[in-house]
Amino acid sequence: DTGSAAAVPIDPRFDIAYVTPVTIGTPPQTLQLDFDTGSSDLWVFSSHTPTSQIRGQEIYTPDKSTTSKLLDGHTWSITYGDGSASRGNVYTDNFTVGGLAVASQAIQCAQQVSSSFTTEESIDGLLGLGFSTLNTVNPASQLTFFDNAKSKLGSPVFTADLKNKQAGTYDFGFIDKAKYTGEITYVPVNPDPGYWTFTSSGYAVGSGNFSGSPITGIADTGTSLVYLPTAIVTAYYRQVQGATNSRNYGGYVFPCSATLPPFTFGVGETKFTIPASYMSYAPVTDGSSTCFGGLQSSSGIGVNIWGDVALKAAFVVFNGANPPTLGWATK
Numbered sequence: 001d002t003g004s005a006a007a008v009p010i011d012p013r014f015d016i017a018y019v020t021p022v023t024i025g026t027p028p029q030t031l032q033l034d035f036d037t038g039s040s041d042l043w044v045f046s047s048h049t050p051t052s053q054i055r056g057q058e059i060y061t062p063d064k065s066t067t068s069k070l071l072d073g074h075t076w077s078i079t080y081g082d083g084s085a086s087r088g089n090v091y092t093d094n095f096t097v098g099g100l101a102v103a104s105q106a107i108q109c110a111q112q113v114s115s116s117f118t119t120e121e122s123i124d125g126l127l128g129l130g131f132s133t134l135n136t137v138n139p140a141s142q143l144t145f146f147d148n149a150k151s152k153l154g155s156p157v158f159t160a161d162l163k164n165k166q167a168g169t170y171d172f173g174f175i176d177k178a179k180y181t182g183e184i185t186y187v188p189v190n191p192d193p194g195y196w197t198f199t200s201s202g203y204a205v206g207s208g209n210f211s212g213s214p215i216t217g218i219a220d221t222g223t224s225l226v227y228l229p230t231a232i233v234t235a236y237y238r239q240v241q242g243a244t245n246s247r248n249y250g251g252y253v254f255p256c257s258a259t260l261p262p263f264t265f266g267v268g269e270t271k272f273t274i275p276a277s278y279m280s281y282a283p284v285t286d287g288s289s290t291c292f293g294g295l296q297s298s299s300g301i302g303v304n305i306w307g308d309v310a311l312k313a314a315f316v317v318f319n320g321a322n323p324p325t326l327g328w329a330t331k
């Protein structure tokens with residue numbers, strides 16, 4: 001079996017996040033989920049979510065599905081890197097993504113979501129694509145959609161083809177040669193503690209020379225920006241007129257009119273260049289002439305994160321074989 005579904009930016013102006021349609025239950029209920037390789041819980045806004053915390057999201061109502069089953073006594077609670085959080089109870093139900101079906105997928109129903117989820121009206125929940133070891137369901141952790149689907153897939157892979165300000169694709173079970181150019185460079189993944197952790201071979205700022213120092217980090221489709229060591233980030237913003245590290249805005253900002261250099265990172269022998277246009281994320285507030293950078297420091301996080309700003313410059317294969325690897329190709 002295979003599956004293929006669109007990854008649609010939630011905002012036409014800035015690539016904050018991408019959502020992908022899924023169906024849950026019988027008859028099928030369609031929700032738009034944020035596919036997140038940086039976590040491993042599949043959770044949804046639901047009929048168990050207080051209406052005060054719902055603002056336009058679609059919800060999953062297990063009681064309206066003839067195939068839903070309560071996973072009695074199971075609960076979950078998750079907090080993300082940006083401090084947002086959610087928690088709730090658990091059902092199993094039929095689940096499909098782009099024509100790929102899994103019976104009895106654990107569907108974590110939110111009974112509480114933090115304000116950052118309530119205000120993100122176009123995200124009806126998250127679909128974790130990290131390793132199932134990160135799943136937060138108690139007393140028994142649950143498998144991700146990918147882990148449940150793996151045995152049905154021709155090849156135990158999924159691919160991310162995220163795009164700048166346009167819809168991309170998540171494919172499951174196959175590698176679409178039409179989506180990339182040249183060869184795919186595969187690198188090792190450390191699946192402990194559960195992220196797609198790999199080591200980049202180095203970086204360059206603009207037309208500067210390539211610094212071949214290894215950068216270990218996670219490939220995270222659920223994080224908008226790229227977070228790297230401070231030394232790399234300061235080297236980048238030294239090339240941006242008027243850039244400053246703003247305590248007020250919580251990161252590097254610059255005049256939206258500034259000329260930005262592109263940013264290149266290495267995977268094995270292959271170089272990936274993030275165009276300058278991807279490196280300006282968004283105005284700090286609507287209409288402001290001050291822009292927030294797409295590259296920020298990881299010093300406060302504890303891990304380097306290759307988020308959407310980097311991932312949309314490549315075609316990425318998440319290879320769930322044993323051992324797992326990551327494949328990177330230009331496009």
Ligand SMILES: CN(C)c1ccc(C(=O)NN)cc1
Pocket residue numbers: 017034036037038039080081082084116117120123220221222223
């Ligand atoms: C508030 N929202 C929509 C979030 C979505 C995803 C994440 C995240 O850290 N994923 N790896 C955080 C927050």
